[in-house]
Amino acid sequence: MISGPDNSGTWAAIIDAATFRAGHNTTLVLVGATLLGIAAGLVGVFVMLRRRSLISDAVGHATLPGIATAFIIGNAIGMDGRSMAVLLPGAAIGAATGLLAIQWIVRATRLTEDAAIGAVLSVWFGVGVVLLSVIQTMEAGNQGGLKTFIFGQTAAMSATDARLMGAVAFTSIALVALLFRRLRVVAFDEAYARSLGLRVDLIDAALMALVVIVCAVGLQAVGLLLIVALLIIPAAAARFWTDRLMPLAALSAAAGGVSAFVGSVISASFARVPAGPAIVLVAGAIFLLGMLLAPSRGLVAGIIRQLSVRTRIQADHAMLHLATVGPMPIETALPPGLSGLLARAMLQRRGLVRCDERMVALTDAGLAAARLADRRRRLWRLYLIRHADIAASHVDLTADAVEHVVDPAILARLEAEIAAEDALDPPTQWPGRDP
Amino acid sequence: MANESRSNSPGSLLFDRPEHSADSPLSVHAMTVAYQRKPVLWDVDFDAPAGSMIAIIGPNGAGKSTFIKACLGLVKRASGIVEFWGSPYRDARLRVGYVPQREAVDWDFPVTVMDVVCMGRYGRAGWLRPISRADRQTASECIDRVGLAGFESRQISQLSGGQQQRVFLARALAQEADLYFMDEPFAGVDAATERAIVRLLHDLRARGTTVICVHHDLQTVETYFDHVVLMNMRIVASGTVSAAFTPENLRRTYGGRLTLLAEASEAVARAERGT
Numbered sequence: 025m026i027s028g029p030d031n032s033g034t035w036a037a038i039i040d041a042a043t044f045r046a047g048h049n050t051t052l053v054l055v056g057a058t059l060l061g062i063a064a065g066l067v068g069v070f071v072m073l074r075r076r077s078l079i080s081d082a083v084g085h086a087t088l089p090g091i092a093t094a095f096i097i098g099n100a101i102g103m104d105g106r107s108m109a110v111l112l113p114g115a116a117i118g119a120a121t122g123l124l125a126i127q128w129i130v131r132a133t134r135l136t137e138d139a140a141i142g143a144v145l146s147v148w149f150g151v152g153v154v155l156l157s158v159i160q161t162m163e164a165g166n167q168g169g170l171k172t173f174i175f176g177q178t179a180a181m182s183a184t185d186a187r188l189m190g191a192v193a194f195t196s197i198a199l200v201a202l203l204f205r206r207l208r209v210v211a212f213d214e215a216y217a218r219s220l221g222l223r224v225d226l227i228d229a230a231l232m233a234l235v236v237i238v239c240a241v242g243l244q245a246v247g248l249l250l251i252v253a254l255l256i257i258p259a260a261a262a263r264f265w266t267d268r269l270m271p272l273a274a275l276s277a278a279a280g281g282v283s284a285f286v287g288s289v290i291s292a293s294f295a296r297v298p299a300g301p302a303i304v305l306v307a308g309a310i311f312l313l314g315m316l317l318a319p320s321r322g323l324v325a326g327i328i329r330q331l332s333v334r335t336r337i338q339a340d341h342a343m344l345h346l347a348t349v350g351p352m353p354i355e356t357a358l359p360p361g362l363s364g365l366l367a368r369a370m371l372q373r374r375g376l377v378r379c380d381e382r383m384v385a386l387t388d389a390g391l392a393a394a395r396l397a398d399r400r401r402r403l404w405r406l407y408l409i410r411h412a413d414i415a416a417s418h419v420d421l422t423a424d425a426v427e428h429v430v431d432p433a434i435l436a437r438l439e440a441e442i443a444a445e446d447a448l449d450p451p452t453q454w455p456g457r458d459p
Numbered sequence: 460m461a462n463e464s465r466s467n468s469p470g471s472l473l474f475d476r477p478e479h480s481a482d483s484p485l486s487v488h489a490m491t492v493a494y495q496r497k498p499v500l501w502d503v504d505f506d507a508p509a510g511s512m513i514a515i516i517g518p519n520g521a522g523k524s525t526f527i528k529a530c531l532g533l534v535k536r537a538s539g540i541v542e543f544w545g546s547p548y549r550d551a552r553l554r555v556g557y558v559p560q561r562e563a564v565d566w567d568f569p570v571t572v573m574d575v576v577c578m579g580r581y582g583r584a585g586w587l588r589p590i591s592r593a594d595r596q597t598a599s600e601c602i603d604r605v606g607l608a609g610f611e612s613r614q615i616s617q618l619s620g621g622q623q624q625r626v627f628l629a630r631a632l633a634q635e636a637d638l639y640f641m642d643e644p645f646a647g648v649d650a651a652t653e654r655a656i657v658r659l660l661h662d663l664r665a666r667g668t669t670v671i672c673v674h675h676d677l678q679t680v681e682t683y684f685d686h687v688v689l690m691n692m693r694i695v696a697s698g699t700v701s702a703a704f705t706p707e708n709l710r711r712t713y714g715g716r717l718t719l720l721a722e723a724s725e726a727v728a729r730a731e732r733g734t
Contacts, residue, residue, distance in 0.1 A: 073568065206586055209578050213564045216630075219531050219557040220582050221549070267614040269569045 037293040049183050050292050056186035057245045057288040058281050059193035061254060061303070064242065065280025066200050067234045068259035069273050073211040074228070077256045078138065080235045082126060082145040083119045084252035087239050088152025090118020091173060091248075095159060108188045108241070115240030122148045123232060176247030176291075176300035185244055192241045196234050200273075203230060208269060245288065247300035254280060257307040264314035264321045283307035331363060338367035340397040343376065343386065347394035351385035358384070399442075406438050483544070484509050484638040484669045485530065490539030492522070492529045499525045501693045503539070507638070508686060510667045512660055514674040514700075517690035518713050523673040524560070526690065527640045531557055543638065553582050556636035558627050560643055566616050566623055573611040575626050576602055579633030601632040604662070606655050621652030628659060639663070641672045645679075657683055680704060 040046040044054065071080050094114020095105040103110055122144050129140035181189075200207070210217045210227050218224050235255065242251040258279035259272075266272050287303025316323050342357045358364040368384075371377040376390035386394060485507040492500040500522040507513060515523045528534040530541050532548055543551035556579075579601070580594040602611060605625040610618070615626060624644060631639055644656055660683065663670055674680060680687055680700060687704050688697040689712040696708040 202587070205581060208570070208574075209581060212568045212570060212575070213559065213578075215528070215533055215559045215563060216557060216578070218533050219552075219555075220578075221552050263569070267569050267616070268571065269574070272569050 034293075038289060041289045041292045046292060049186075052183045052186040053181045053245075053292065054285060054288050056181075056189035056193070057299070057303075058285040059190045060238065060242050060245060061258075061280035061282070061284025062277045063193035063196045063200075063280070064238045064251075064254040064284075065258035065262075065276040065278070066197055066273055067231070067238055068255040068257075068280065069262070069269075069276045070200070070207045070211060070231055071235060071255055072259040072263070074207075074231060076228075076231065076235075078141055079123075079126065080232075080239075080255055081252045082122055082141045082148075083232065083235050084239045084248055084255075085145045085152075086122025086148040087115035087118045087236070087243070087248055088173075089148055089155055090114040090116065090121070090152075091240075091243070092152050092155030092159060093118070096155070096162075108185060111243070112240050115243070116236050118148065118152075119232075119236040119239065173243045174247050174249050175298035176243070176245050176250065176303075181244050189241050189245065192237055196237055197277075199230070199234060203227065207231065245284070245299050246303050247298065250300035250304045253304045253307060254283065257304070257311050258283065261307070261311040261314045264318035279307065279310050283310060331366065334363040335366040335370060338363050339371055340401070342367060342371065342384075343390060343394040343397055344401075346377070346384065346386045347391060347398075351383050353382055354379060354384045402442055403435070403438055406441060407434070410438065410441075482509065483507055483542075485671070486542050486545075487530060488540045488542075490529060490541060491537045492525055492534060493537045498537075499692065500529065503694055505688065505694060505697060507669055507671060509669055510664065511669055511686045512664055512684045513669070513671045513686040513688060514680050514684040515671065515688045515690055516674055516677065516680060516712070517695075521691045521712075523690055524642050527557075527642055527671070527673065531555070531640065553634070554637045556631040556634040556639045558631045558639065558641040558644055561620065561624050561627060561646070566618075568615065571612050571614055572602060572607060572618070572626050572629075573598060575615060576629045576633050579630040582634060597635070598629075598633050601629040604632060605629045605659065606651075619649070621648040624648050624652055625655060628656065632659075636668070638669045639671070641670065643673050643675060645672075645674065645676060677709075 037046070041050055041054065044051040071077055091111050091114045094110050094117075097114075098107075098110035099105040105111075125144045125148075126137070126140045129135055129143070130137050135143075206217075206222060206227050209220070210222060210224050214224055217227075238255060239248065239251050242254065246254055259276045261279050262272050262275035265275055283303050283306040286306045288299055290302040290306075291297050291299035314322065317325075319325055338358065345357055346352065354368070358368045368377075368379070371390070372379065374389075374393075375387055376393050377384050378387055483506045485505070487503055487505040490500060490503045491498060503526065515526065517523055525534060529536050530548075532541075541548065543555055548555065573595070576598040577590050577594065580590060580598060584590055584594055599608075599611060602608060605628050607622060607625055607629065610622070615623065618626065628641075628644065631641075645653055648656070660670055660672075672684070674684070681704060685700055686698065687700050689695040689703065689708050691712050691714070695712045696703045696705075
């Protein structure tokens with residue numbers, strides 16, 4: 025126990041822990057956990073980009089039987105079964121057997137990888153849970169420590185564990201930095217990477233080794249049920265905010281670090297709150313924030329974008345309708361609904377239409393705007409017909425000026441074509457606002 | 460001259476070495492590729508003439524992409540020898556560039572045009588040394604050569620299909636290779652991109668570079684390329700376009716696929732009228 029039971033769960037305890045005043049041991053554990061979170065965030069970016077998220081989940085679960093076996097063997101030969109020196113190799117062996125089993129199932133049978141992953145994940149975890157209960161019956165004094173491995177308990181960690189965690193986190197961060205360029209090209213274009221002479225199998229193995237290391241070392245802090253979340257969630261959250269790899273890696277590392285720190289502070293301050301769920305909940309909150317609020321990839325931004333396009337199209341249609349037909353009832357010009365209401369508000373704000381209780385009519389400015397909208401509409405239509413090969417990727421219905429999107433030479437030709445059309449078949453005079 | 464596939468002649472031995480493999484940018488001998496038990500490519504012999512533009516044509520499933528991948532060691536060869544200027548691929552890697560099919564990668568990947576083209580310099584720069592200013596300069600020249608100047612810091616998902624294809628070409632150019640393998644560079648691109656690629660091919664030919672393209676459009680074989688390989692699990696015929704791109708060879712390559720065959724004869728007829 026790090027924090028005394030007397031102040032557990034109070035604000036004082038939380039502030040003490042967060043400002044590194046809850047004692048030397050707690051401080052070490054917090055720093056270790058934060059470093060681990062940073063490492064997990066960084067490794068997680070490449071796990072996500074290489075599409076290995078699901079398989080790393082299996083790897084995380086497959087460490088349990090290895091850990092339990094290592095614990096039994098370690099105790100039998102007189103070592104401390106809970107020390108990292110015993111558990112780390114056990115975790116690695118467990119993960120490796122799981123990974124090999126998945127690969128073998130995919131190669132030897134007609135099952136797809138997701139089925140193999142699902143099967144191996146649960147069987148290996150099941151074996152681990154059985155071994156844990158065996159440990160519980162045979163060792164009365166020592167089993168408490170192992171149980172925390174499933175959910176994680178920052179408070180149960182020793183200073184030695186924390187130091188090892190920090191060291192391993194540093195090593196994996198360095199390894200990612202060293203492999204950065206290779207990981208990028210392999211994740212983006214595997215065949216091309218191999219044509220450059222890269223050993224893709226070795227790089228994948230290195231990535232999986234990093235996953236195993238993060239999982240094994242993070243067990244005590246986060247617990248193996250949720251350690252994988254620390255690999256996946258920060259990377260997925262960071263993806264909402266950027267389209268560049270370097271900022272993505274930095275943001276993901278930061279998200280991992282913040283989640284681990286805040287979660288550990290909570291776990292250290294409340295005697296009964298396990299660290300894993302606290303850390304994952306913090307990470308989940310960060311993810312949710314990005315999913316909703318990120319500027320271009322976020323849901324809110326997407327809804328606003330879609331609504332503004334629809335509003336724009338509705339307003340254009342209404343103006344053209346009013347220009348050709350003249351004043352009409354509001355619900356005819358602007359069908360009810362959110363985008364209709366928004367379009368009406370926009371047209372009124374810009375002084376393009378005048379409304380009384382029931383009827384709506386164009387103003388002079390509105391008539392001019394309608395002519396512009398009509399020209400834009402005809403240009404786009406002609407452009408799509410004449411330049412179907414390049415057009416699709418250039419059409420932007422919300423673009424105010426076609427000039428900004430379409431090549432000027434092409435635009436001039438289209439204008440000439442429209443003028444010729446009008447000369448042959450003059451457009452009917454628009455009644456506009458006067459009936 | 461149209462070479463009949465070597466294994467067609469009864470006297471050929473499986474392991475007699477081709478004579479001028481050291482001059483040829485690519486010489487393939489007795490290469491067989493099999494997935495499971497079914498062969499995909501069977502006993503292929505091929506020597507690429509240096510400095511030529513070579514089209515590989517054939518029906519779907521004929522093993523065209525597999526041929527390229529097997530040459531580069533991306534799929535396992537069941538047997539056979541592949542040499543680049545008389546050396547194995549390992550020793551010639553810097554002189555060989557590869558343009559995969561555009562669909563092979565995730566275009567939402569968080570990299571910019573410049574990042575992707577710089578990958579073409581990795582082979583020369585090594586894996587640890589930072590990309591130098593000279594490397595970036597080369598990369599930006601290549602971006603310019605494919606007509607994408609000004610797009611350097613664009614994220615690749617914001618590009619049209621044709622622009623994405625040109626990014627792949629720029630990456631290959633940045634390798635400054637002497638032999639290029641391109642897997643359907645013309646597939647699904649707009650007219651502007653097609654013209655840009657053709658310009659690039661002619662530019663490469665002028666520099667003495669050899670290009671081997673998997674190609675689908677029989678109509679343009681004659682105008683874009685000077686050599687052609689007709690493939691259908693084995694090489695049916697290969698040689699200069701004028702010698703090997705004949706109705707008879709096309710019939711043997713495309714077999715009973717009537718619509719394709721009709722297209723092919725039409726293309727040949729047009730070519731003959733044109734010359």
